[in-house]
Amino acid sequence: MGRRPKDYLKNKIKRPKMKTILQAPKGMPDILPEENLLRRKIFKAVEDLGNFYGFGQIETPVLEETKLFLHGTGPTSEIVQKQMFILKTPGKDLLALRPEFTPNIVRAYLENGLYNNPKPVKLFAWGPVFRYEQPQRGRYRQFWQCNFEILGSADPIYDALTIQIFYNLFTELKMKELMIEINTIGCDNCRPIWHKNLKNYFRSKRKFLCADCKNRLKINPLRILDCKNESCQSLKNGAPKMIDFLCPECRKHFKQILEYLEILGLPYNINHHLVRGLDYYTKTVFEIRLASDNLALCGGGRYDYLVEMLGGKSTPAVGGAAGIERLVEVLKKNNFKVENPYKPKVFLIAIGDLAKQRALKYLEALRKVKIPVAESFAHESLKAQLRQADKWEAPYVIIIGQKEALDNTIILRDMKASSQEVVESEKMIEELKKRFKNDNIENI
Numbered sequence: 001m002g003r004r005p006k007d008y009l010k011n012k013i014k015r016p017k018m019k020t021i022l023q024a025p026k027g028m029p030d031i032l033p034e035e036n037l038l039r040r041k042i043f044k045a046v047e048d049l050g051n052f053y054g055f056g057q058i059e060t061p062v063l064e065e066t067k068l069f070l071h072g073t074g075p076t077s078e079i080v081q082k083q084m085f086i087l088k089t090p091g092k093d094l095l096a097l098r099p100e101f102t103p104n105i106v107r108a109y110l111e112n113g114l115y116n117n118p119k120p121v122k123l124f125a126w127g128p129v130f131r132y133e134q135p136q137r138g139r140y141r142q143f144w145q146c147n148f149e150i151l152g153s154a155d156p157i158y159d160a161l162t163i164q165i166f167y168n169l170f171t172e173l174k175m176k177e178l179m180i181e182i183n184t185i186g187c188d189n190c191r192p193i194w195h196k197n198l199k200n201y202f203r204s205k206r207k208f209l210c211a212d213c214k215n216r217l218k219i220n221p222l223r224i225l226d227c228k229n230e231s232c233q234s235l236k237n238g239a240p241k242m243i244d245f246l247c248p249e250c251r252k253h254f255k256q257i258l259e260y261l262e263i264l265g266l267p268y269n270i271n272h273h274l275v276r277g278l279d280y281y282t283k284t285v286f287e288i289r290l291a292s293d294n295l296a297l298c299g300g301g302r303y304d305y306l307v308e309m310l311g312g313k314s315t316p317a318v319g320g321a322a323g324i325e326r327l328v329e330v331l332k333k334n335n336f337k338v339e340n341p342y343k344p345k346v347f348l349i350a351i352g353d354l355a356k357q358r359a360l361k362y363l364e365a366l367r368k369v370k371i372p373v374a375e376s377f378a379h380e381s382l383k384a385q386l387r388q389a390d391k392w393e394a395p396y397v398i399i400i401g402q403k404e405a406l407d408n409t410i411i412l413r414d415m416k417a418s419s420q421e422v423v424e425s426e427k428m429i430e431e432l433k434k435r436f437k438n439d440n441i442e443n444i
């Protein structure tokens with residue numbers, strides 16, 4: 001004798017249920033489909049620029065040995081001091097979620113012998129990076145960056161080219177009123193003299209410094225120029241400037257970049273307080289921001305010693321990174337419109353089991369010829385499915401009922417003209433293409 005429903009109920013499995021819905025970790029937002037349309041546009045622009053300027057795309061792991069950043073990003077940087085997510089593996093290794101890309105790219109350059117390629121080696125990358133900081137506007141704990149790095153040339157033309165690429169990226173995305181902030185922080189020959197003067201200056205103002213900066217004074221007075229505290233900020237104007245201490249080589253290098261920027265007609269502002277938060281920069285540092293906002297869209301600079309610091313041969317290099325979330329924010333503010341390239345041109349309706357079987361086959365036929373389709377098979381009735389078709393705004397609807405399924409036909413409905421006709425299923429694609437052509441609807 002068969003089992004009765006009551007028996008099923010009696011044996012029903014009890015699954016443990018969460019009392020509340022879990023949330024993503026603080027500062028690590030989900031990226032939903034609508035936003036991904038915008039992000040895809042950004043990545044496409046990054047990729048096109050990378051291809052045009054001869055960059056190869058590189059991907060490095062999200063986790064790296066912690067010492068890569070201790071050594072590379074630098075022990076006095078804010079990132080290393082406060083912002084790293086560090087994981088201990090079951091094998092007791094210390095790995096860090098990458099807080100930036102540059103040291104990883106240099107590590108990969110060395111590990112994979114990319115230095116054997118013709119120089120300069122140009123690489124671009126994108127992906128998530130992680131920093132433990134207080135989430136606020138334009139500042140997340142997980143965010144995405146895209147990077148352009150040029151390794152193996154000390155020529156200032158590559159500093160200018162890096163800046164130009166980022167500038168072009170933003171103008172490709174229709175951003176206006178961009179401003180390049182640029183400075184030089186010298187090299188190992190001239191920076192120590194500036195360092196010393198800076199230290200003396202801030203020492204004389206010690207009582208006005210915040211607690212963090214009192215500490216920075218001991219380890220790296222340059223970082224004080226980065227401090228957002230009002231009292232520390234007010235001391236910046238009187239601080240000694242790197243430009244007054246540059247060695248002839250650094251002076252020439254800086255002058256040449258400015259000349260290139262002028263030739264390219266790119267707007268720049270020499271910002272003597274711009275030092276950037278990372279320890280490895282030499283000579284050029286830059287940021288690009290909107291004139292109306294003080295959040296940087298990108299930042300970068302020259303890092304002539306980093307390859308050597310990470311165990312390679314002395315290799316001058318320059319590069320930068322842009323934050324994808326900040327670009328998305330600007331695009332949203334500018335009402336940047338992105339059409340979904342997969343917007344359905346056909347909505348497929350099936351009523352009944354046999355019709356559903358046919359519909360699955362037609363769906364495949366449409367996919368093969370790359371006609372974007374939407375469906376709502378879970379809705380049983382014609383009315384409910386038509387309602388969904390309206391929502392998708394597909395210009396054509398294909399209806400398969402029991403009769404059509406048996407006859408191997410479809411009903412092709414023109415939504416704009418509110419007319420419909422029966423078409424043999426074999427001729428479905430041909431008929432659709434003919435109509436798209438007449439309507440001037442492009443196939444993707």
Ligand code: AMP
Nearest residue numbers: 138139140143296297298299321323326
């Ligand atoms: P940085 O690696 O600090 O030079 O930053 C390069 C770019 O990444 C910045 O110009 C921002 O666009 C972006 N960025 C940096 N930190 C964050 C963050 N916490 N959240 C979102 N974007 C960020």
